[in-house]
Amino acid sequence: MKKLLGITLGIMTALGGFVDLGQIVFTTQAGSLFGYQLLWAIALGTIAIIVYMEMCGRVAVVAHEPVFAVVRDRLGKRLGFATLIASNLLNLLTCAAELGGIAIVIHLLTGWNEHLVLIGTTLILIAFVFLCRFQWIERVFGLSGLLMVVFAVSAVALHPHWSNVVRGLIPTLEAADSKRGLLYAYFGVGIFSAMLMEYEVHFYSSGAIEEDWKPEDLSENFMVASLGSVLGSLLTVGLLILGALIYLPRRIFPDLLSTAVFAAAFPLAQKALVLALLGTLACIAGAAVETALSGGYNVCQFYDLPWGKNLATRSAPAFTAIWIGMFAVALIIVLAGVRPLQLVNFSIIFGMAVMPFTYYPILRMAADKNIMGKHVNTRLDTALGVGLLVLIILAAVAAFPLMVLTHAGRP
Amino acid sequence: MRPHVHLPLTRLLVMIPFTFLLGCAKKVASRQDVQSDLIQSISLASEAETFTSYIRQGHSTYYFASGHLHYLLNEVNRTTQELSKTNPSPDLRNALNIDGVQLKLLAAQIERINRNLQHADVLADSEQQIREVRMTLVQANSSL
Numbered sequence: 300m301k302k303l304l305g306i307t308l309g310i311m312t313a314l315g316g317f318v319d320l321g322q323i324v325f326t327t328q329a330g331s332l333f334g335y336q337l338l339w340a341i342a343l344g345t346i347a348i349i350v351y352m353e354m355c356g357r358v359a360v361v362a363h364e365p366v367f368a369v370v371r372d373r374l375g376k377r378l379g380f381a382t383l384i385a386s387n388l389l390n391l392l393t394c395a396a397e398l399g400g401i402a403i404v405i406h407l408l409t410g411w412n413e414h415l416v417l418i419g420t421t422l423i424l425i426a427f428v429f430l431c432r433f434q435w436i437e438r439v440f441g442l443s444g445l446l447m448v449v450f451a452v453s454a455v456a457l458h459p460h461w462s463n464v465v466r467g468l469i470p471t472l473e474a475a476d477s478k479r480g481l482l483y484a485y486f487g488v489g490i491f492s493a494m495l496m497e498y499e500v501h502f503y504s505s506g507a508i509e510e511d512w513k514p515e516d517l518s519e520n521f522m523v524a525s526l527g528s529v530l531g532s533l534l535t536v537g538l539l540i541l542g543a544l545i546y547l548p549r550r551i552f553p554d555l556l557s558t559a560v561f562a563a564a565f566p567l568a569q570k571a572l573v574l575a576l577l578g579t580l581a582c583i584a585g586a587a588v589e590t591a592l593s594g595g596y597n598v599c600q601f602y603d604l605p606w607g608k609n610l611a612t613r614s615a616p617a618f619t620a621i622w623i624g625m626f627a628v629a630l631i632i633v634l635a636g637v638r639p640l641q642l643v644n645f646s647i648i649f650g651m652a653v654m655p656f657t658y659y660p661i662l663r664m665a666a667d668k669n670i671m672g673k674h675v676n677t678r679l680d681t682a683l684g685v686g687l688l689v690l691i692i693l694a695a696v697a698a699f700p701l702m703v704l705t706h707a708g709r710p
Numbered sequence: 711m712r713p714h715v716h717l718p719l720t721r722l723l724v725m726i727p728f729t730f731l732l733g734c735a736k737k738v739a740s741r742q743d744v745q746s747d748l749i750q751s752i753s754l755a756s757e758a759e760t761f762t763s764y765i766r767q768g769h770s771t772y773y774f775a776s777g778h779l780h781y782l783l784n785e786v787n788r789t790t791q792e793l794s795k796t797n798p799s800p801d802l803r804n805a806l807n808i809d810g811v812q813l814k815l816l817a818a819q820i821e822r823i824n825r826n827l828q829h830a831d832v833l834a835d836s837e838q839q840i841r842e843v844r845m846t847l848v849q850a851n852s853s854l
Binding site for chain 1: 746753771772785
């Protein structure tokens with residue numbers, strides 16, 4: 300019974316922590332431009348995140364190797380170091396975007412001054428992370444993120460044609476004109492990237508070690524990675540449907556966070572608007588914390604320094620200094636006036652370019668029988684991992700040119 | 711060998727500001743660029759219209775309405791500013807002028823709505839004005 304409760308809690312936490320600012324904005328924009336036509340990108344991203352999240356968790360449990368220790372060992376010090384820099388830069392940009400998003404949402408909820416809110420919430424988040432153990436951080440943000448269900452409820456309330464929705468699972472090539480075709484590819488890559496954001500696996504793998512998972516917990520690892528991601532991706536489908544049903548017919552391209560949130564409340568009333576704002580707040584605050592902590596995890600794991608939220612600050616000084624530093628620098632970036640959605644655009648595309656360097660070492664490690672023993676990848680795991688890695692590499696190569704050619708997805 | 715190293719470096723130092731200035735100069739906007747600008751303006755007008763109707767139905771909270779309109783206004787002003795930097799060919803100038811004028815009208819209506827969130831009659835009138843702005847923009851876009 301206790302185990303079942305643990306699994307349920309894990310799944311709910313994964314579900315609540317699945318969506319972040321990038322996903323909210325990118326998916327709603329994709330729906331507003333292409334209706335359900337990019338649903339396949341969500342499905343593909345879901346399969347990919349399940350496969351790699353499960354692998355990361357399994358490697359962490361069996362080999363006691365978190366992601367960046369694997370990256371260092373498999374890519375070598377030089378390439379590993381370059382990956383570390385790129386990943387942490389990405390974490391920093393994402394953290395900055397999420398902090399900016401938090402300030403916007405609180406401003407929309409209360410009318411308080413955005414700059415003061417930004418500084419205040421960053422300090423509160425730092426204090427919260429500093430004082431709480433890992434399990435509490437994960438559960439508070441994950442469970443409160445469940446309020447995002449209001450997006451899925453609103454999507455269902457609009458009565459979409461489900462047969463049309465399902466048709467979106469099959470990719471269709473937009474050959475009508477080249478610009479639309481490029482936009483279609485850009486949003487396809489963007490959604491795929493947003494679903495696979497690296498910090499999610501950094502945090503998940505480190506969390507498995509923080510929570511001291513044992514090989515007998517591997518079934519829990521599989522359940523949390525698969526069910527949590529599937530349910531989380533249903534929220535993402537809800538966002539796509541809202542974009543398709545509310546914004547596409549009105550020719551609105553949601554370029555503001557408030558526009559994306561407004562979609563959830565459109566078919567319902569005021570209470571839904573408040574719930575949507577609170578759900579969004581929880582999700583993006585959770586993502587801000589995850590990215591800041593991932594910064595600390597990555598550096599300490601790469602250099603074999605002590606790390607962990609459950610260690611006393613004195614025992615892991617570098618880890619503490621780095622995650623606090625991540626929050627501080629991210630705050631400065633947003634205070635400098637960079638718009639959060641600009642950062643999101645860039646971090647999603649930049650994230651795609653970095654992804655192969657994180658996922659390839661994980662795949663190799665999980666398929667190494669000498670290290671993984673009886674928990675080594677099955678043939679299906681490896682085949683899926685290789686196939687998805689090829690897609691990740693293709694998307695990584697295409698990401699920047701598509702960003703330039705489409706002026707970052709401008710319709 | 712030093713002079714050989716210096717010469718390209720000097721050239722490079724001279725060329726960098728030139729290249730920068732060329733990059734900053736007004737690029738001639740293509741039909742597709744102008745169309746893209748109009749699509750963005752239509753999107754902003756349509757959003758303002760939809761949101762005004764939502765406020766009129768009493769579905770928004772005061773702070774959300776005020777905050778969202780503020781962000782929307784910033785977006786409209788930013789687009790207007792970007793538009794003023796665009797240099798179209800003569801046959802596209804008219805469409806771009808219409809775009810600029812309509813965006814200014816839209817900004818004025820958004821400001822008016824934000825000042826009168828509790829006044830149903832003002833909201834209804836502004837919604838109508840914004841609809842006209844949107845229709846004008848749609849017309850300008852289809853004439854391209």
